[in-house]
Amino acid sequence: MTREQRQELLCLVASSGDVENLKVALAAADLVPTTFGAGDTKYADAVLAAAARAGHLECCQLLLDASRLRPIQALGIMLQAAASAGHLELCEWCWEQRSDLQSHEHSTPALESAARGGHMEICRSCLRRNPDLPVKDAVLAAAQGGQPATMDWLLSRLSWERVSRNDKPLLVKLLTAALKGCHLATVKGLYDRDGGPANHLSAFEWRRPFQATLRSRTADWKAKAEWVLARSGPTAGVDCYLAAAEGAADPVPRFLWLRSVRIRPSPEKDYDSLRILAGRGNLAAVQWLLGPDGFAPPEGWAEHRSARMCALKAAANGHTEVLQALMTAGLPLDPSLCATEAIANGHLSTLRWLHEAHGTAALGFIEDAAVAAARSGSMELMTWVEDQDMDLGRGWCDWDPEECDRVWSEAAASGCEAALRLLDAWGVRRPDDGEPYVRAAHKGDLRTLKVLEDLCLSYGPPSRPPPPAGLHAILVGLRQEPDRLPRGAGTFLRAAARAPLAAVQWLSSQYCPQSYGLELEPVWKVLQGAGGAHVDQRVMCWMQQQLK
CATH class of the missing domain: 1.25.40 (Serine Threonine Protein Phosphatase 5, Tetratricopeptide repeat)
Known part of the structure; x- marks a missing residue:
């Protein structure tokens, strides 16, 4: 199994709520959640959020202990996930662990997630704990989520009269959100509310609401689109085909409707829709856009970067039939x-x-x-x-x-x-530079570290020039010449700067930096002085304990 497959397994087990199985899975995966790098941030969020969305407190506690994340960060992830799924008791538990979790930074995302799911009690709890939380975005989230009751309750805290008369940008955003997530009856009620202040929107201001109808997942999307057109007149249809591609699993019916109201696609405006559909593997929609009812690519469009990206997106997702359709239509395809x-x-x-x-x-x-x-x-x-x-x-x-x-x-x-x-x-x-150890350590992948050790890969040469980033600063702080570093010192230093504690401890136990002439004290001082966002504070505390 690859690291990603082991991560997916952990997420599945975490969502099951079986603590004993989760312990076994954590031991088998031999993987420490870490936030270094975009992919790993997604993983750390996913494994904690999976347990929280399922409402399993014991699994959350186990993952909280195993995570490399700072407690406030991990609890923030759990709070938002629990709020989105409506688990009030788990939200209350998170707040009880840290009083600063009630701050704007952490409770605002929870409020928005709860509003999007229509979980009124959690919204009330968020605002009871912090009455100063911004409500505007939560109103929009409720509207996008198709939760009119929650939207109305939150609007009552904003004062609708003040919004409708003094905050026209918010009014447009609210109408846009409602058109995307709510049914037409709710939209009409919002439009006609208190004398219908939305009647004063210009044709330009109607553009985003019109696009929202094409992104809508409700069954009455066409009725909403016709309702908007009746009030806005010709809207020029900017990015309409992109909106339809983003919003519908099968966008072809929406494409056909757009053509019926004389809004045609064009490569200058709508090529991103082709890229999205190619990446998704929607062959029928790709063929429609490239066919007689779609757009005819202008001269030179084949050289445009966005055109080439269509093929790359299809290849990256394994959509061979889409690649064949693109090539048949004459779009560029760089085989390499x-x-x-x-x-x-x-x-x-x-x-x-x-x-x-x-x-x-x-x-x-x-x-x-x-x-x-x-x-x-x-x-x-x-x-x-x-x-x-x-x-x-x-x-x-x-x-x-x-x-x-x-x-x-x-x-x-x-x-x-x-x-x-x-x-x-x-x-x-x-390799003799120790880089495989560094890559595995940064990922928190203890299992791979052990495999590299079993294969007897080198920890690094007796000397090596510093790489362009973190190690150079560490070497300067240590006041050592690069060519005088003991074997593997560069590997250990680079890992210590960005790896989770468990990986650093494993490297220390195998590599024993002190026995090779590299003392932990100067490493600790340099990392302490750096204060970088990637440095695991648990590594800092552990090093300090080793020096006592």
Whole structure:
């Protein structure tokens, strides 16, 4: 299993509410939640939110202890997730843990999430604990979520008369939100409320409300769109096809309706809709836009970046039929870039089609393809790319050492033990810079760290130049010359600057920095002085304890 697959497993078990199974899953995944990097932030949010949305307090407590997140950050994630699902008792428990959780920063997202779900009691609790919370965005969230009762209750706290007369931008936003989430009857009531102040909207101000009807998931979207057009007149239809593509699982009926009211698509305005649909794999909608009823791409449009992105999005998500449709329509398709996207995201069938259609040009530089395959953690893809390399009369022994280093590092980042052992079995030149350890440590991936140790990968050379970012500052703080660092010191320093505590402790136990001449005290002082957002404060506390 790759690291992402282990993360998904943890999320599933966390949402089940079975604490014992969650303990087993945490031990098997051997993965510490961490917020370093966008993907990991998503994971840390997801695993905590999964338990909170299911309302399982014991699972939340277990994950709170295991998380690398600061307690206030982790509790904030849990509070918002619990509020969105209507778990009042869990919200109250979160507030009891930290009084500062009632601040605007943390309770405002909870209020908006509760409003979007129509959970009135949680909204009341949020405002009871902090009466100064901003209510405007919560009103909009309730309207978007199709919760008219909650919307009306929150509006009563705002004073509708003041809003309708003195805050026209909010009035437009509210009407837009209601058109997206509520039924037409609710929209009409809002429009006619207290004399109908919305009657004074200009044609330009009606544009966003009209787009909202096309994004709407309610069954009466067309009735709402016709109602808006009757009041706004011709709206020029800016980004209308994009709105329809974003809002509907099957946007073709909305495309047909737009054509019926003489709003035509154009590549200058609506090419983003094609990109979204290509990435989603909606073949019928892509073919409609590229067909006689859609837009005819103007001369030179094929060179536009957005046009090329359509193919890349389709390749990244493995939508081979969409790629075929784009190529048939004459849209640009860079086989090498598309292949890299397909490989990195684990889509072997798409890669095979690209190779059949474009030959070796689909692979571009075979080294880049191998790096992307290692990043995916897919054994099938790695083997397929290796087979193509052998067909070219080459092998791993012919590779540049830097490319071999990249393959090992990406395989370590993927967290797939089988991929790492496959590289070892193939005899791929091993890196001596310790970078695979750093990549795994930053991800909080203890399991991969242990695999790297089992494969006897080097922690790093006796000396190495500092990389361009954090290590250089650390070296300056330590007042040591880079070429005098003991073996593996660079690896440990870079990991300590960004990894969760469990990963740093594991590296320390295996690498024993003190025995190699690197003292923890100067490392601790440098990290303490840096105060960077990525430094795990638990690492700081642990280092301080080791110095006592």
